[in-house]
Amino acid sequence: MADTLKYTCEQCIHICQPDLSFVPPELFRNADIIRRDLAELVSAASGEREKSVTILAGCAFESILYTFILAQANFISARRGTFQFNSGAALDNFVSIFNKWFIAVLPEAAIPEVVVRYRDLVHINREIAYPADICSRAAREMLALLNNLLRNLSQFTP
Amino acid sequence: MANLAQLNLRSKGDEGMLRALLEDLIEHFKSVYPSPPLHFPLALAVWFSKNPQSPEQSILALFEGTGKDGFVELKNLSLLWKTGRSEPPFANVYSTSVEYFARVLVQEPETLKNYIDNSEVLFFDKKFLPKPVLDAFGILTEPAGLLKGWYVSAFDYEKENTTGRLLSSRGNIRPEVGLVKTQESDDFEHCRGLLHVEVSQRWLPLSPGGITSYSYYSDFRNDQPGYFIFEGGSLYKILKFEVKTEPNYATLVLEAPRDGRYPEVYLRAVHPHLSA
Numbered sequence: 001m002a003d004t005l006k007y008t009c010e011q012c013i014h015i016c017q018p019d020l021s022f023v024p025p026e027l028f029r030n031a032d033i034i035r036r037d038l039a040e041l042v043s044a045a046s047g048e049r050e051k052s053v054t055i056l057a058g059c060a061f062e063s064i065l066y067t068f069i070l071a072q073a074n075f076i077s078a079r080r081g082t083f084q085f086n087s088g089a090a091l092d093n094f095v096s097i098f099n100k101w102f103i104a105v106l107p108e109a110a111i112p113e114v115v116v117r118y119r120d121l122v123h124i125n126r127e128i129a130y131p132a133d134i135c136s137r138a139a140r141e142m143l144a145l146l147n148n149l150l151r152n153l154s155q156f157t158p
Numbered sequence: 159m160a161n162l163a164q165l166n167l168r169s170k171g172d173e174g175m176l177r178a179l180l181e182d183l184i185e186h187f188k189s190v191y192p193s194p195p196l197h198f199p200l201a202l203a204v205w206f207s208k209n210p211q212s213p214e215q216s217i218l219a220l221f222e223g224t225g226k227d228g229f230v231e232l233k234n235l236s237l238l239w240k241t242g243r244s245e246p247p248f249a250n251v252y253s254t255s256v257e258y259f260a261r262v263l264v265q266e267p268e269t270l271k272n273y274i275d276n277s278e279v280l281f282f283d284k285k286f287l288p289k290p291v292l293d294a295f296g297i298l299t300e301p302a303g304l305l306k307g308w309y310v311s312a313f314d315y316e317k318e319n320t321t322g323r324l325l326s327s328r329g330n331i332r333p334e335v336g337l338v339k340t341q342e343s344d345d346f347e348h349c350r351g352l353l354h355v356e357v358s359q360r361w362l363p364l365s366p367g368g369i370t371s372y373s374y375y376s377d378f379r380n381d382q383p384g385y386f387i388f389e390g391g392s393l394y395k396i397l398k399f400e401v402k403t404e405p406n407y408a409t410l411v412l413e414a415p416r417d418g419r420y421p422e423v424y425l426r427a428v429h430p431h432l433s434a
Contacts, residue, residue: 003380081175082182099358107416108367112355114334129330131314137373144371 005053008140009045012147016042019154023067030067037063045143050135051121057142058091058119061111061149065094068153075158076101092116102156109152111145118142173210176247177280179237180205180215183249184281187219198224201256201286204295206277213246218273219253222286229254260288270294284359300361301411304354306333307388309374315383319430321391328387335374335386336361338410340422349394350424352407363411366401369421375399385428394425 009015018038023031037060044052069076070085077083079101086093095111103110118138121127127134184203202220209215215237232251236244252273263270279295292299300306308328310318318324336354343349353369354361369375374396377384384396401421408414 003377003382008376079174080181081178083178084182096358108365110357110362110368112357113359114355117332117334131318131327133311133313137309137311140376141371141373144376148367148371 005045005048005050005139005143008143009042009053012143014147014150014154015143018150022071022153022156024071027067027071030063030070034060034063034067041143041146045139050139053139054118054135054142055122057139057146058115058122060146061115061119061142062091062094064146064149064153065091065098065111069094069097072102072158091119106152106156109149111149115142115145169210176210176215176237177205177278179247180217180249181280182240183217183235183237183251184219188281198222199283199286200281201283202279202291202295203281204273204277204279206273206275208276208278214248214250217249217251217280218277219251220256220259220287220291221253222256222283224255225257226255227258256286256288256291260291263290263294267294282359298412299359300336301338301354303338303410304361305337305339305388305392306335306361307337307386308334309372310385310387310393311373311377312383312385315385315430321387321393321430324387324393324430325391333389335372337386337388337423337425338363340407340410347427348425349427350422352411352420353423354411360412362413363407363415364421365415366419366421369399386425393428393430395428397424397426399423 015038018035020031020034023034037056041053041056041060044056066087070087073083073085076097089097095113095116099110117126118141121130121135121138184200187203188200198221200219201222202218204218205215206218207216214234229252232253233248235249235251237247237249238245259270274294277295279297282292282295282297284292284297284299287297308331310324314324314327318327334355336356337351338354339349339351341350353364355364355368355372356362364372374384374386378396378399385393386396387393399421401419403417403419404422405418407420408418
């Protein structure tokens with residue numbers, strides 16, 4: 001029981017019951033998309049669909065970081081001097097910006113590079129390089145890492 | 159308090175603004191040669207001969223794969239380019255290939271002194287930079303003695319039960335876990351150490367909270383055996399984890415956790431070809 005994806009996901013309370021208070025009201029569409037992605041992620045985990053969970057979790061990471069960085073552009077600008085949000089940036093850029101500007105205030109929220117590598121398992125040439133059980137591991141780790149990010153963001157106060 | 163009174167915050171603020179403008183320019187450089195056949199990614203950008211009060215700033219840019227020798231100079235690029243203005247501050251950009259810079263660094267290091275003294279690294283991509291270049295600019299991406307490797311689940315261990323198979327099946331993927339040993343037995347059969355993960359190109363120690371996200375910890379908590387294999391072929395079985403406060407470990411890592419608490423892993427060497 002303890003090693004099923006369903007059980008792992010049920011332990012991730014910030015995915016199952018997300019607190020999106022870090023999303024400002026004007027970005028309500030972003031919040032809707034994040035909620036939908038998280039709901040689909042929970043559904044995929046309940047069905048033990050490891051590859052779907054891995055990819056959907058990567059998608060949720062991108063949606064959440066995109067929205068959070070967009071919402072906190074002034075926070076970054078105040079520390080950096082100037083900051084222009086690039087909506088076309090890729091997940092690794094968002095991870096890099098987040099780790100650079102928010103770890104000082106959210107030290108437990110550091111996002112490891114493995115998140116981008118697991119999200120890239122969407123490409124068969126990436127997955128084939130890994131051992132056969134990679135999606136099983138990646139799905140569980142992505143759930144835990146995403147839960148950790150959401151937990152930290154729910155505590156964020158600029 | 160005298161030191162505090164002497165702080166020039168205005169000047170620090172001006173430097174921060176200048177740095178942001180330079181980083182914006184560098185962000186643009188990242189997409190100069192974005193795709194084949196002209197795929198020459200930016201590998202390093204350095205602000206050298208730093209003098210924030212000067213109307214002209216100097217940037218060294220190294221690109222991967224151009225194969226060109228010598229430096230190309232771009233003079234008087236206004237850092238206000240995004241607004242269409244051509245006024246100070248200006249940047250003078252000196253660009254070349256990683257290969258050329260690395261070669262000259264070994265053969266005639268004194269000729270590159272100007273690029274290295276009083277410099278600040280604004281961007282780097284370590285996968286394109288050889289160690290002498292990383293060392294020349296003081297770019298630290300991993301602590302001394304770091305072993306890099308991969309987690310091996312019980313499933314994989316049973317299936318690929320030789321060191322060679324375990325290593326070769328991971329030969330095409332980047333290491334996912336790091337270990338800095340804190341103690342090792344005289345016969346090298348037992349050791350313990352601090353587990354690391356890669357965050358923004360730097361290997362940092364896991365915190366007691368951070369380790370719970372990873373399979374090696376959750377498998378262990380579910381009473382499933384787990385192993386690590388490191389580059390070179392040393393293979394260890396996980397015996398236990400202990401969370402402890404150990405201020406002395408701060409000297410072993412690039413960034414110590416604020417509370418000084420580390421999850422330490424205890425390992426035993428295994429020799430699959432002997433036990434099979």
